[in-house]
Amino acid sequence: MSAVDSQVGDVPKPINKYMEDASEDFLYHFGFGIKTLDIEATFGDTKFICTGGSPSRFKLYAEWFSKETGLPCSENLSRSDRFVIYKTGSVCWINHGMGTPSLSIMLIESLKLMHHAKAKDVKFIRLGTSGGIGVAPGTVVISTAAMNGELTDKYVQWIAGKRVERDTYLDEGISEDMGKLAVELSIPFEKGMTMCADDFYEGQMRLDGYFCEYTAEDKFAFLKLIHEKGVRNIEMESTCFASMTYRAGVKAAIVCVALLNRMNGDQIKIEHEQYVEYEQRPFRLVTAYIRKQLGI
Amino acid sequence: MSAVDSQVGDVPKPINKYMEDASEDFLYHFGFGIKTLDIEATFGDTKFICTGGSPSRFKLYAEWFSKETGLPCSENLSRSDRFVIYKTGSVCWINHGMGTPSLSIMLIESLKLMHHAKAKDVKFIRLGTSGGIGVAPGTVVISTAAMNGELTDKYVQWIAGKRVERDTYLDEGISEDMGKLAVELSIPFEKGMTMCADDFYEGQMRLDGYFCEYTAEDKFAFLKLIHEKGVRNIEMESTCFASMTYRAGVKAAIVCVALLNRMNGDQIKIEHEQYVEYEQRPFRLVTAYIRKQLGI
Numbered sequence: 001m002s003a004v005d006s007q008v009g010d011v012p013k014p015i016n017k018y019m020e021d022a023s024e025d026f027l028y029h030f031g032f033g034i035k036t037l038d039i040e041a042t043f044g045d046t047k048f049i050c051t052g053g054s055p056s057r058f059k060l061y062a063e064w065f066s067k068e069t070g071l072p073c074s075e076n077l078s079r080s081d082r083f084v085i086y087k088t089g090s091v092c093w094i095n096h097g098m099g100t101p102s103l104s105i106m107l108i109e110s111l112k113l114m115h116h117a118k119a120k121d122v123k124f125i126r127l128g129t130s131g132g133i134g135v136a137p138g139t140v141v142i143s144t145a146a147m148n149g150e151l152t153d154k155y156v157q158w159i160a161g162k163r164v165e166r167d168t169y170l171d172e173g174i175s176e177d178m179g180k181l182a183v184e185l186s187i188p189f190e191k192g193m194t195m196c197a198d199d200f201y202e203g204q205m206r207l208d209g210y211f212c213e214y215t216a217e218d219k220f221a222f223l224k225l226i227h228e229k230g231v232r233n234i235e236m237e238s239t240c241f242a243s244m245t246y247r248a249g250v251k252a253a254i255v256c257v258a259l260l261n262r263m264n265g266d267q268i269k270i271e272h273e274q275y276v277e278y279e280q281r282p283f284r285l286v287t288a289y290i291r292k293q294l295g296i
Numbered sequence: 297m298s299a300v301d302s303q304v305g306d307v308p309k310p311i312n313k314y315m316e317d318a319s320e321d322f323l324y325h326f327g328f329g330i331k332t333l334d335i336e337a338t339f340g341d342t343k344f345i346c347t348g349g350s351p352s353r354f355k356l357y358a359e360w361f362s363k364e365t366g367l368p369c370s371e372n373l374s375r376s377d378r379f380v381i382y383k384t385g386s387v388c389w390i391n392h393g394m395g396t397p398s399l400s401i402m403l404i405e406s407l408k409l410m411h412h413a414k415a416k417d418v419k420f421i422r423l424g425t426s427g428g429i430g431v432a433p434g435t436v437v438i439s440t441a442a443m444n445g446e447l448t449d450k451y452v453q454w455i456a457g458k459r460v461e462r463d464t465y466l467d468e469g470i471s472e473d474m475g476k477l478a479v480e481l482s483i484p485f486e487k488g489m490t491m492c493a494d495d496f497y498e499g500q501m502r503l504d505g506y507f508c509e510y511t512a513e514d515k516f517a518f519l520k521l522i523h524e525k526g527v528r529n530i531e532m533e534s535t536c537f538a539s540m541t542y543r544a545g546v547k548a549a550i551v552c553v554a555l556l557n558r559m560n561g562d563q564i565k566i567e568h569e570q571y572v573e574y575e576q577r578p579f580r581l582v583t584a585y586i587r588k589q590l591g592i
Binding site: 102 | 310311313314321350393396407457495498501506507512518532565
């Protein structure tokens with residue numbers, strides 16, 4: 001029985017014997033704990049955790065969702081400045097910052113939060129921005145799998161000085177439903193693999209960083225190589241997201257808009273109005289899915 | 297001649313032939329570029345870039361420095377929500393988020409910013425929070441070196457599917473001066489190595505995460521091992537910071553307060569007042585150093 005089989009539909013349960021009888025658990029980067037907030041009353045009805053890098057985008061998404069559904073939008077429930085947390089009905093909007101280390105903190109504390117809240121059958125969806133690989137700017141990429149900088153489908157951790165490789169997995173049912181909805185909504189989309197880089201410049205073979213020891217030819221050869229492997233966009237979180245959610249036994253999906261086609265350049269040059277419209281695309285797709293699932 | 301020898305005192309120059317004649321450079325995560333801001337007029341006098349994770353702490357530090365020196369504090373000069381940028385005279389206060397990927401973006405864009413500003417002899421100082429290893433809570437650790445999760449002193453990047461190891465180096469002169477100042481100011485401090493983990497929970501052998509596949513005995517054996525190697529604190533940015541600044545040829549130092557002694561626990565439980573006093577310690581030390589250097 002896989003981790004997913006054993007837990008989907010249940011309350012997330014920490015895979016940690018030391019937390020079984022913990023009388024206190026302070027979620028440091030959210031700024032509250034089980035002794036300072038009635039977590040079950042506040043988060044017990046959660047069915048979706050929507051996440052992405054930018055704090056102000058997630059405030060905006062929560063406000064848009066509130067406006068569209070008529071559900072009230074909470075104040076920022078985070079008591080720390082590391083992340084924001086908004087809630088609209090049974091949907092939480094939490095940003096995760098940039099890169100897998102920051103995301104890992106947000107995911108661990110969100111999983112502990114859902115456990116303390118006794119929330120059941122919670123799905124995690126990442127709505128991100130990314131650099132497209134051979135796809136036009138504005139295309140929404142629905143991730144089928146995640147690939148790391150070593151070009152394998154693992155999330156690599158270093159624990160006690162030893163290398164640990166974790167499997168990655170994204171829910172096929174959600175991505176299938178999302179694909180159908182994208183067609184219905186006329187949102188330009190592609191399904192494909194998502195590469196997770198550990199930096200924005202050299203790790204993504206950009207030519208516009210402070211350092212650049214490779215050539216334009218090296219860059220294009222690399223982009224071509226990963227495109228052939230099935231990669232359609234690069235961001236900085238997918239392996240950790242697809243691994244930690246799978247390991248915890250919660251269903252997960254990644255839906256990112258491509259802000260540019262890296263085959264044509266490295267600098268992100270979009271007028272504000274166009275940027276907002278691009279930001280709306282993953283939101284429109286994911287919220288259509290959520291509203292259908294929740295019947296709202 | 298090392299990178300440091302060749303550049304200290306000069307204007308930082310990108311080690312990137314593609315940026316030599318660039319007619320545009322938009323610093324995407326700062327939200328402005330050379331065509332949208334007079335960067336030389338705004339940042340040309342910069343002598344110090346102070347950085348650390350939290351956006352609100354860096355706003356607070358800038359305000360404290362302004363109050364103490366009488367120098368005006370700028371508004372937030374960042375036009376993106378990814379980072380904040382405050383400026384007080386020739387000192388910039390920029391947060392970097394959590395983890396090396398987020399820090400790497402902030403550093404690359406700060407180095408490009410200093411280059412476009414034609415700023416000379418800029419020093420980078422990280423003022424962070426950390427978990428102490430065998431040091432009392434509130435101790436300020438002045439880093440002598442950085443160590444990664446593999447327990448080596450390298451910053452590891454993956455570029456074009458290949459592993460690249462970068463050297464790390466922190467300026468010995470600054471750490472020596474800081475140590476003397478800490479004595480003068482009666483700030484409890486230790487000099488030692490800083491371990492850079494890629495996550496807050498398993499990578500630091502915490503027992504209070506969502507996942508935990510090791511035992512309390514494993515944890516203490518690991519902390520004892522790294523303590524014997526000279527590690528006095530764990531945070532999530534030091535190898536990248538000590539590597540990218542060295543590679544760019546700018547002097548750098550890391551000064552972090554320990555919020556707890558990991559030998560005694562994992563949860564960070566500090567009353568707000570005590571937390572603020574702890575936050576003040578690296579600030580007091582670093583600003584004493586900066587004021588002495590600048591003669592203000």
